[in-house]
Amino acid sequence: MNAVATSPAAAAATTTAWDHKARRRQARLARAAEEVAARGKCVPHADAVALLHAVLEPGDRVCLEGNNQKQADFLARALTQLDPQRVHDLHMVQSVLALPEHLDLFEDGIASRLDFSFSGPQGARLAQLVSAGQIRIGAIHTYLELFARYFVDLTPQVALIAAQSADREGNLYTGPNTEDTPAIVEATAFSGGIVIAQVNQIVDRLPRIDVPAGWVDFVIEAPTPHFIEPLFTRDPAQISEIQVLMAMMAIKGIYAEYGVQRLNHGIGFDTAAIELLLPTYGESLGLKGKICRHWALNPHPALIPAIEAGWVESIHSFGSELGMEDYIRARSDVFFTGADGSLRSNRAFCQAAGHYACDLFIGSTLQMDLAGNSSTATLGRIAGFGGAPNMGADARGRRHASPAWLKAGAQAREGLTGARGTPRGQKLVVQMVETFREHMQPAFVERLDAWQLAEQAGMALPPIMIYGDDVSHVLTEEGIANLLLCRSDEEREQAIRGVAGYTPLGLGRDRRAVENLRDRGVIRRPADLGIDPRDATRNLLAARSMRDLVRASGGLYQPPKRFRNW
Template identity: 60%
Template sequence: METMEQAVHQKRSWTTRLDAKKKRIDSVKGLVNGRVIPTDRIVEVMEKLIRPGDRVVLEGNNQKQASFLSGALAQTNPKNLFDLHMIMSSISRPEHLDLFERGIANKVDFAYAGPQSLRIAQMLEDGKLTMGEIHTYVELYGRLFVDLIPSVALVAADKADRQGNLYTGPNTEETPTLVEAAAFRDGIVIAQVNELADELPRVDIPGSWIDYIVVADEPYELEPLFTRDPRHITDIQILQAMMVIRGIYEKHEVQSLNHGIGYNTAAIELLLPTYGESLGLKGKICKHWALNPHPTLIPAIESGWVDSVHCFGGEVGMEKYVASRRDVFFTGRDGSLRSNRTLCQMAGQYAVDLFIGSTLQMDQDGNSSTVTRGRLAGYGGAPNMGHNPGGRRHSTPAWLNMMSSNDSLARGKKLVVQVVETFQAGNKPVFVESLDAIDVKKDTGLATAPVMIYGDDVTHIVTEEGIAYLYKTDSMEKRREAVAAVAGVTPVGLGHISKKTESLRREGLIALPEDLNIRRTDAKRSLLAAKSVEEIVQWSDGLYEPPAKFRSW
């Protein structure tokens, strides 16, 4: 017995990961100053700290980009560094794919690739990259702790001190999650920062999780992705917003929610202080939000509608406003926003009553997708939030309201709402007989079709025709009838027999604007609490500072 134990102990070391890490750290001793990598030596240092075949998580989420580190990685020599397995929530910068073009990396796992969706599809077809999976955000973050544990994490922050403590300001986003997955499994963490400071406004990530910092030659890239200029909101979108407020938020008493980034949801935000107020709904609906700091939410916040907002990330221009509204937003001692993409995605998945978003295509069963043939775009945050977490236990009025049986074990449901116009720009029908996602699956050999939101999770569809209350349907046939009834003159809608509209209305499976006491002629832009970015700035008391491209004055 004793000899056997000894034999086992001799056979195996339990610190191989740590030993390997120490070796890598030793290999750059002469190149770094403590934890600081000199800016001009980053490529050389990366070639030593990263090894061929490593799993590298590169921070590129849909807002903040570790652009200095991704640029440096793309400059490494593919003779020294090759076969990397990249893990990125968002593939959005040209050099992200240059890594594969140059042979530095060969495999990728990701969530979103919208800005590079044609290139990645071509490279997959040309055999230049091997596809892992297209994930939802929460799944990708989860796998970082299970079977995609990174060897190296490359992340971005605003400031660091010499001990490696990081300050991310409002854009904490997914940095803590990525760092945690690498740091606590003896991976190597390199953070690019805009500046090295003696004292940080607050510590977002402790220095003991960080191995190296490097001052970037220019600040990390940050895009204002969640700003919608109210000037582009149309009367149809206002009509849909009125239907949503009356026929869904009021009807089901929706108190906590997430909104997509489209103009139709921006319209809802801007109608709360006007149309919502006129219905006496303040304090009854839309109190708690899992949402980025949308500028279009400012009028509702200023009018006292909003109790709390937790954010995935920041939004350019909203920094001062958020810091001045501490009662509403999550903020640090320094005053600025604290965001966290992982936690907010989880909140949006499990803790809110409702998700509402838009899509480019929907089939007769309510499955929706934003992929186009020949493109590989992946998903945004919609699939996590746009699904009903079956294991949810806590109840709220809206959730209970979705119960459609008297069974003693009956459960409620998350409200998942898709709001679309029946045709997109360019005369393309939104309601189609078959999703492009199915062709994309065939073309690319994906294991599953990249459906964004599954039809069985969708509880409501809103079009310019009316609302379909899918959660109430008790058969597939009824469900299809309800979808077709609001699908207009698209291929799906043309199958609808107008005689059926009356019975569907009577059964409450669909509602037309008149059923909700909404006159189509009342849906006018004059209802918007702010009709331009300039008016949003006025609502904010000048605290919102829109980026140049949104300034028209």
């Protein structure tokens, strides 16, 4: 147990090499050079499978760029065409499983391990493959958490990414949908990995350079442009009057109450309703300039009327939204844009913004229990988390104050002592949910399906999306429960039952306790907020159809075809 006497480096020099990664990289590149007819970094798309055979090795950690919107779909298809005798047991580390090919890889024996964030449309099939033992899930992450692990213990050896265009040197233009690309490429390129980009076109001169050529090894012009999903487009025609009512409560009972200036909205009709009420209902309450000035969110078409009415100072985005290109270009005061006029998005920075620079996160869920824990994982589906855990958690590293954050923190700590009572602010985390979801399934349950799912899939913890401990408000059509003000498990339970409507858990409330909570302002009904539910009509929406949104944009917004019925 003594200090090292001789020079370990000198000893190591004869026995240890410290450039395995670099040599492995050279070997991959050498194989590629043999098997593929590249011109510089440009590889013909017919050679994609050969290129992947050349660079990939069994057991590699691979990031196949699957974003919320943009998909490296050509490379995904190429990957499914590999010979599982040559390439197998890949460990996929990618944020979103959106395409069937993402799961085909596992079914076909090419990949076996998975670390990811979100699987939206593939959630049911993912659950099947997991129970069939064809996928071993490492963990389900929130986006920024997965990116963080790219720099620690899940660094990709090969990254297969998507960009808008490339020049012949290999510089990339991601265009408006930058999304995960910078995080993936940086982790891979600076750890001896290989970066392969599919692009829609190879051009002489890029509108702007988003990724320097030195970070990219191969570029393939795909035969068809990469797929982009218009995930954040919500047709105002489908917003219900219940959603209008809930949006009124959110604006008056939470946004105005706390003076929320900086926030994130998730996907959904609930939050689209809020966005569409700002220039009407919000304006009538005199809230313009007092709430909702800075946003971390994608360019939601439903925000157009609020932007036009001057409510919005800035928007930073995770990704873009199809059809919003010209509108964004014409509203560069509001959006982050490049010299070419198109959006600069960046999921890593926008998630950091959602975590640390927003006072409020509002989102929906599928199930909530009486502790306020909520999950979108239901039986037979492993849906994943996306950004919700990162933005819907109290950011305990935050130190800058804002009125909203201070007020929430003070409410949560009133009467507490010691460490828990030490003054600090708190993030507002609102779960907005109708008491019954589709097919009359109650949103409030005794026990989350997540528990059973954890048992079935052998997870260490149930896949809870937002923990009750982090939720500040539960908002249903029956009212708002302010959990910050609850001082015991029992109060919290009754506060949640008190807004759970006609669900069995709602009916099981202790009426007296609930009335008591209402007297204390822990529960607030529409009437307590001065809201007459009869006023909650669709007439309040600043746009009632896609056409209204287009009109509000002065024709700049061009919705994808499937959203046009005119």
